[in-house]
Amino acid sequence: MYSIAIDGPAGAGKSTIAKKIAKQMGFVYVDTGAMSRAMALFFIRQGIDGHDRETIASLCPSIRVSLSYDEEGRQQVFLNGENVTPYIRDEEVGQMASVTSAIPEVRAALLDLQRNMALTSDILMDGRDIGTHVLPDASLKIYLTASPSVRAKRRYDELCEKGVSCDLAQIEQDIIKRDEQDMGREIAPLRQAEDAVLLDSSDMTIEEVVEAVLEEFHKKY
Numbered sequence: 001m002y003s004i005a006i007d008g009p010a011g012a013g014k015s016t017i018a019k020k021i022a023k024q025m026g027f028v029y030v031d032t033g034a035m036s037r038a039m040a041l042f043f044i045r046q047g048i049d050g051h052d053r054e055t056i057a058s059l060c061p062s063i064r065v066s067l068s069y070d071e072e073g074r075q076q077v078f079l080n081g082e083n084v085t086p087y088i089r090d091e092e093v094g095q096m097a098s099v100t101s102a103i104p105e106v107r108a109a110l111l112d113l114q115r116n117m118a119l120t121s122d123i124l125m126d127g128r129d130i131g132t133h134v135l136p137d138a139s140l141k142i143y144l145t146a147s148p149s150v151r152a153k154r155r156y157d158e159l160c161e162k163g164v165s166c167d168l169a170q171i172e173q174d175i176i177k178r179d180e181q182d183m184g185r186e187i188a189p190l191r192q193a194e195d196a197v198l199l200d201s202s203d204m205t206i207e208e209v210v211e212a213v214l215e216e217f218h219k220k221y
């Protein structure tokens with residue numbers, strides 16, 4: 001089984017790149033951010049403060065996150081049996097996921113599921129700690145980043161295209177805050193694994209990044 005781990009900060013283009021590569025290579029794409037977001041949605045719905053570690057830890061055993069794939073191979077994420085895929089993309093959910101993912105019980109609740117997926121299929125998994133913690137023996141590790149201003153502008157363009165009104169400066173601030181939270185936490189912080197290939201996509205097109213990842217893979221296999 002092959003596994004490709006792509007880690008990096010919010011908005012670096014991980015999921016766009018990962019989906020394309022997984023499709024080309026016939027690998028299963030696992031978006032671990034969606035799993036963290038499903039957990040976060042549970043806490044938001046319960047009205048829990050993301051910093052209330054004790055309550056969150058005590059609730060983890062009652063939360064079940066699972067994944068399935070639709071006919072087109074798109075990942076669907078389930079929270080206690082409910083398909084919550086349409087409800088997890090808001091910035092509020094992303095921010096909550098960034099805060100609650102710093103809690104060990106939240107990470108532990110997802111770890112086995114993530115690791116087990118790599119045992120049964122060739123996978124491409126993206127997240128924050130895939131190369132460093134979830135799949136330390138991944139066949140290939142990529143650390144994909146881009147400058148905060150480029151990431152903010154991409155997100156801004158994406159929202160404008162969807163007709164959502166937004167503020168570029170606010171988006172950049174949110175991105176910087178998320179970087180600080182994801183890189184600064186004690187457990188499984190976002191960082192480049194020692195054996196990961198660094199790709200800075202600030203001045204690269206999506207196709208160039210896809211090509212670069214495929215090249216790295218074929219160098220090894």
Ligand code: DC
Binds near residue numbers: 178
């Ligand atoms: O990639 P994303 O924006 O969907 O992730 C949302 C948050 O979830 C991210 O800010 C931190 C957390 N996360 C994590 O801690 N570990 C992962 N493997 C994936 C996401």
